[in-house]
Amino acid sequence: MAESPRSAPVSVPPRPAAGGIAARAMAARASNLPYLTDLNPEQRAAVETLDGPVLVLAGAGTGKTRVLTTRIAHILNMGRAHPSQILAVTFTNKAAREMKERVGMMVGAVAEGMPWMGTFHSIGVKILRRHAEMVGLKSDFTILDTDDQIRVLKQLVEAEGLDDKRWPARVLAMLIDGWKNRGLTPEQVPAGEAASFGNGKGKKLYTAYQERLKTLNAADFGDLLLECIRLFRQNPDVLKQYQQRFRFILVDEYQDTNVAQYLWLRLLSQNVPSTSPQAAAQPSPLAGEGGSPEQSEGEPDEGFELADTFDMPASTDPSPAFAADAAQAPSPARGEESAQAALPSASQTHQKNICCVGDDDQSIYGWRGAEVDNILRFDHDFPGAKVVRLERNYRSTGHILAAASALIAHNEGRLGKTLRTEDELGEKVQVTGAWDSEEEARAIGEEIEQMQREARDRGEDHPLDEVAILVRASFQMREFEDRFIQLGMPYRVIGGPRFYERAEIRDALAYLRVVAQPADDLAFERIVNTPKRGLGDAALQMLHDYARKNKVPLTEAARALSATDEMKPKPRTALRTLMESFGRWAKQKETLPHNELAEIILDESGYTEMWQKDRSADAAGRLENLKELVRSMEEFENLQGFLEHISLVMDRDSADNEQAVSIMTLHSAKGLEFDTVFLPGWEEGLFPHQRSLDDQGRAGLEEERRLAHVGITRARKRAKIYFAANRRIHGLWSSNVPSRFLDELPEEHVEVKEAAGGTGGFGMSGYGPSRFDEMGSFGSTYSTPGWQRAQQRRGKGGFSDSGAPRYVPDGVFDQDSDAYADDDAASSPPPLSERGGRAQSAGRLAPKRAPLTIEGELIAKSTGASSSFKVGDRVFHQKFGNGNVVNVDGNKLTIAFDKAGEKRVVDSFVERV
DNA sequence: TCCATGGACATTTTT
DNA sequence: TGTCCATGGA
DSSP states (O other): OOOOGGGSOOOOOOOOOTTOHHHHHHHHHHTTOHHHHTSOHHHHHHHHOOSSOEEEEEOTTSOHHHHHHHHHHHHHHTTSSOGGGEEEEESSHHHHHHHHHHHHHHHGGGGGGOTTEEEHHHHHHHHHHHTGGGGTOOTTOEEEOHHHHHHHHHHHHHHTTOOTTTSOHHHHHHHHHHHHHTTOOGGGSOHHHHHTTTTTTHHHHHHHHHHHHHHTTEEEHHHHHHHHHHHHHHOHHHHHHHHHHOSEEEESSGGGOBHHHHHHHHHHHBOOOTTOHHHHHSOOTTGGGOOOGGGGSSOOOTTOOHHHHHTSOSSSOSOHHHHTOGGGOSSGGGHHHHHHHTSOOGGGSOBOEEEEEEOGGGOOOGGGTBOHHHHHTHHHHSTTOEEEEEOBOSSSOHHHHHHHHHHHTTOSSOOOOOOBOOSOOOSOEEEEEEEEHHHHHHHHHHHHHHHHHHHHHTTOOOOGGGEEEEESSTHHHHHHHHHHHHHTOOEEEOOSSOGGGSHHHHHHHHHHHHHHOTTOHHHHHHHTTSSOOSOOHHHHHHHHHHHHHHTOOHHHHHHHHHHSSSSOHHHHHHHHHHHHHHHHHHHHHHHSOHHHHHHHHHHHTTHHHHHHHOOSTTHHHHHHHHHHHHHHHTTSSSHHHHHHHHHHHOOOOOOOOSOOEEEEEHHHHTTOOEEEEEEOOOBTBBTTBHHHHHHHHHHHHHHHHHHHHHHHHTEEEEEEEEEEEEEEETTEEEEOOBOHHHHTSOGGGEEEEEOTTOOTTTTOTTSSSOGGGGGGGGGGGGGSHHHHHHHHHHTTOOSTTSSOOSBOTTSOBOOOHHHHHHIIIIISOOOGGGTHHHHHTTTTTOTTOOOOEETTEESOSSOSSOOSOOTTOEEEETTTEEEEEEEEETTEEEEEETTTEEEEEEGGGEEEO
């Protein structure tokens, strides 16, 4: 594909003077590079503007990743930097991985030698480990995740004598996270803000927490950046090394950066002041060798050793400007402003080649500290910045793009882009009203099957992988899961707890952590009584007391105490046994492969057994996860390497090859695209979410609108929006007004439909408050023509072609969903979705079943080929756990679950145990 | 140690 | 409504 640098030796000359022969030669060569000719002019500008700050405003689907990766390839290919001189940061591991892969494809193995491509956090760790001592850590420090963090904080809160009911540790954790996101150390937190927690003890607790982390030789996620910033500020020479090293900086999703990340980037992106211009311009010794890329194998960072930095004066503050830090923020509520104001004026420093790519219209993480301001202010922060707008969308068809653009145009305070496409108009954005969330799910299920049927009639395929349901809040997912289980529609829920956040994984890791690092008190604490060994609070308290008195880790305290008779015999024996086990494992660590060791530990500790004995529904899944964990260890060289990576880099594996509909939140959909996107739940209160409106006012509304924009722009060919007039929230039915966003969609790009199942009686009397009763509060909002058209259709629907009426004539809503499930399959006509769907998808989904249908009428609901399950079979279901089959009806099983009671499910969702 | 009970809680999520 | 948590009794 792209020209490999092998053919062009990577050397790093000083920047060619303008007009120089080398420059002209380079330019000539660049003009016909194959990877450039594929780009549109804007993309090309973004790739080729190598010098000075560049902001690439990349709208949805405009080839953002492509620009980033091509730019890296171009830098390398032009010989402007060695791979190890490029800093490329992303937010997620996924994005980093994708970038690595794509650069690798363009440039070959050189990408392997890009040690500074990764997430903010992973690069932060890398830097911190090299200079850990300078910030009071050892280089093998542990990275704490949220769970550990809260446990530490809880202890501190209790030590302060605060009621942890009234002052929950998790709230404090959130506060501290927020402060760290804003780049605030304990001293810098605005006093009023810190005082709001724990009767004014917020600041004290934050300070104590930081101290405790140092004692534990640990850093939390926020520290990975904050401590880096502190390191840089206190050790100008360290900073200088990195400034010299990173000749090019690239940042992905710049609109999501928080203040700490911004500060971090700012520090790194300043070129070293004129004191050493040579150093700035000259390649680093290694890169200057002009060697072939292969030389970059191994550690390409010679001449950059820790030792070099140790004799630096740590006390002098390099940048007086920083001294005025955010602590004395004039506006406490937004301390970040002051933090930024404290930066040296950008014009005083020579800006380096930093390229930030982002889209202000896709900033949806304000609530977790992202500062849209960072991107809005870019050219102010980086004077002389070149701004490139990517506005040509390669993803969505015309109507979809137009609708999304019109929607986002309602936001103020944006940099403004106009997305355009040269694609056909395609389908209009469909807006469908449903009576309630169940009907919404039903209608969407049917529509998916309908699409598959139609595709099949055309001899095509509508793969389920190309269908996504994007919800605002995760509770909405349930309805779809329930429905799809009934339909036998394969689905995949994306999001939820990550693999390494699961309790069983964390427990297992804790064992490994103690073996690897006996001083890891947190890990030890976690598993000392898991599985139950009779080492309860009393025993733990004793350990703590001893450990504190003698200033030793808990494991040492345990060893000492189990040898004395201070403890009662029972816990003492238990403790001794445990400590002996740890001693044994520690020895085995030296001889056994680490995955084998892990297996031994899990078995001998009784941990595996604990779950084997557990009768709850998810026990089987947990054991499976443990196996997966052990399996995944093979990929790492040793235990340390594994532990090092797991907290930062380990992703949930989704090596799921089966075609399935994706169900996820709008937030987790960012960056993805699908042919067909369903967007349910567009109701006031849910979307835009009330809480967002209440807490953030107009800013909140705008962020919600951006979320809507993100949602629509995920779609390539079909975007289908739904709203439900009634939704059960916290068990109570509430009637909802359709989302204001619906009326912000231009009519000419929208098609208003009624729910496929018919919404008989929508808006008619009898069913509690009609939506129209509530419209007054929004005044004329819903008097738009499109909206009225939608209203007119409402009365006409019926139950004509699908599904049994779910609302009995007297207006009482039957909430027994199990009853419906039974109706569907047994007594009354099943919804349309259960007729053709199976048949058309037979090839892939369920080869053995082919219901006979004529014109959508179900003739034989029990299909010829029967299920391979028999009454009495013991089965396991992902959601409901274990149970016994009590009835078989075609592919539908009635199962008496041990925990969940009797349910009807499609047999492909269960497996025999 | 296990189980029952009651209360609080119920956006969005990465590292 | 339903889930998760802490608490307290057996």
